[in-house]
Amino acid sequence: MSPPGADTVLVRHGDLNTKSNTVKRYMVDVLCENLEALLADRSIPGDVERKWNRPLIHTTEDAVEEATDAATDAFGVVSASPALTVSTEKERIIEALTEAARECYDGGAFAVDARRANKDVPYSSEDLAREGGDAVWAAVEDEFEPEVDLDDPDVTFGVEVRDECTYVYLEKRPGPGGLPLGSQEPxxxxxxxxxxxxxxxxxxxxxxxxxxxxxxxxxxxxxxxxxxxxxxxxxxxxxxxxxxxxxxxxxxxxxxxxxxxxxxxxxxxxxxxxxxxxxxxxxxxxxxxxxxxxxxxxxxxxxxxxxxxxxxxxxxxxxxxxxxxxxxxxxxxxxxxxxxxxxxxxxxxxxxxxxxxxxxxxxxxxxxxxxxxxxxxxxxxxxxxxxxxxxx
Structure with missing residues (x-):
């Protein structure tokens, strides 16, 4: 499930985080090469970028689902999320959550999971989660009675605020995990x-x-x-x-x-x-x-x-x-x-x-x-x- 306008895939790895910085850099490079190969083999438009400790796939709204599926076939990937890229301005993030709720949230319990890597923004993760939750509630309350469940929600609105932009997503699609293919001997x-x-x-x-x-x-x-x-x-x-x-x-x-x-x-x-x-x-x-x-x-x-x-x-x-x-x-x-x-x-x-x-x-x-x-x-x-x- 993708938020409206999704144009990026967030790619997460797991075991790579246990490695030394040198080994980790090498393995992330191998993972990026494999992601590029999967996109090319399947004729999916997209550019792979290594960013803030994890790869990103920049693609189009039409291709973001296919790009996410390709990412979750890559060995070493724990999960991937089709995401909308917006600015770090709180107002713009709230707008994105509102639109995502109207388009994608049609029942069940929800939660907003907000994370802030950029400490220079004038709001905390808690503030963003609270105001974002209010926005989601207001977006759908005329259609049905929403429910908040922070422990086991049916729908999670994810927000990751980074240095230059923010990513809004609705799911973490599981990948195989493990290590990037080619990082070990044949x-x-x-x-x-x-x-x-x-x-x-x-x-x-x-x-x-x-x-x-x-x-x-x-x-x-x-x-x-x-x-x-x-x-x-x-x-x-x-x-x-x-x-x-x-x-x-x-x-x-x-x-x-x-x-x-x-x-x-x-x-x-x-x-x-x-x-x-x-x-x-x-x-x-x-x-x-x-x-x-x-x-x-x-x-x-x-x-x-x-x-x-x-x-x-x-x-x-x-x-x-x-x-x-x-x-x-x-x-x-x-x-x-x-x-x-x-x-x-x-x-x-x-x-x-x-x-x-x-x-x-x-x-x-x-x-x-x-x-x-x-x-x-x-x-x-x-x-x-x-x-x-x-x-x-």
């Missing part, structure tokens, strides 16, 4: 045709790490539909990061999957995951990434018990990051829907077709090594070296 993200891995990739991006997407081609156990789903989820993730390369490394794994199905029964899925991890680690060395990201969660599948995760993780020396480790499936599905990566889950996942009748939930490394192909990890390294780039 990681290889293993993506599949399932629900979990793109959400895990999104979560690591949210902490500032660009991803290098990698898809393991399972041959006959994957198929065109499975790969198409993986590519589509990466394409959707790339909309949050238009200034980052999101081409997918396709790692050939069909021959190895066939081998595991023929030669292994118990522990087969664990050896397949060991293949994934070593391939991802080899790719990470190739692209100078600093970790591996997966969508695993404790106990979600038989291969994801704590014991099994410990065994499979030993196939790689790089850290394996699992952002969804303690998440419930329904929460992951809800987030997949929210970020747009949820797709038809009735399509069989390739690794499900590899699963043997008898699953291993409490593996030990030595017995597993005795049953898996001796050259499994060498196969993984070779497959990663032969990986090809595919545009999502």
């Amino acid at each position: 990681a290889v993200a293993l993506v599949s045709g399932g629900i979990d891995s793109p959400v895990a990739a999104y979560e690591i991006m949210k902490r500032g790490s660009p991803i290098v997407p990698a898809y393991v081609d399972l041959g006959d156990y994957g198929g065109i539909d499975h790969e198409a789903r993986a590519m589509e989820t990466v394409r959707l993730l790339s909309e949050y990061a238009p200034n980052f390369d999101m081409d997918v490394y396709r790692i050939p794994g069909g021959e190895t999957v066939d081998l595991l199905v023929r030669e292994m029964d118990k522990g087969r899925m664990l050896s397949l995951r060991r293949f994934f991890y070593r391939a991802a680690e080899t790719l990470a060395e190739r692209v100078d990434a600093h970790g591996i990201v997966t969508g695993e969660a404790v106990g979600q599948k038989s291969s994801q018990t704590l014991q099994n995760l410990g065994v499979t993780s030993r196939a790689a020396d790089l850290p394996i990051h699992r952002p969804l480790l303690t998440r419930d499936k329904q929460d992951i599905v809800a987030q997949a829907r929210e970020i747009g990566t949820f797709t038809d889950s009735t399509i069989d996942a390739g690794c499900n077709r590899v699963t043997p009748d008898r699953v291993e939930t409490n593996a030990r490394l030595e017995p597993l090594l005795a049953h898996e192909p001796d050259d499994l990890l060498e196969r993984a390294e070779e497959a990663a070296k032969n990986a090809t780039l595919v545009a999502p």
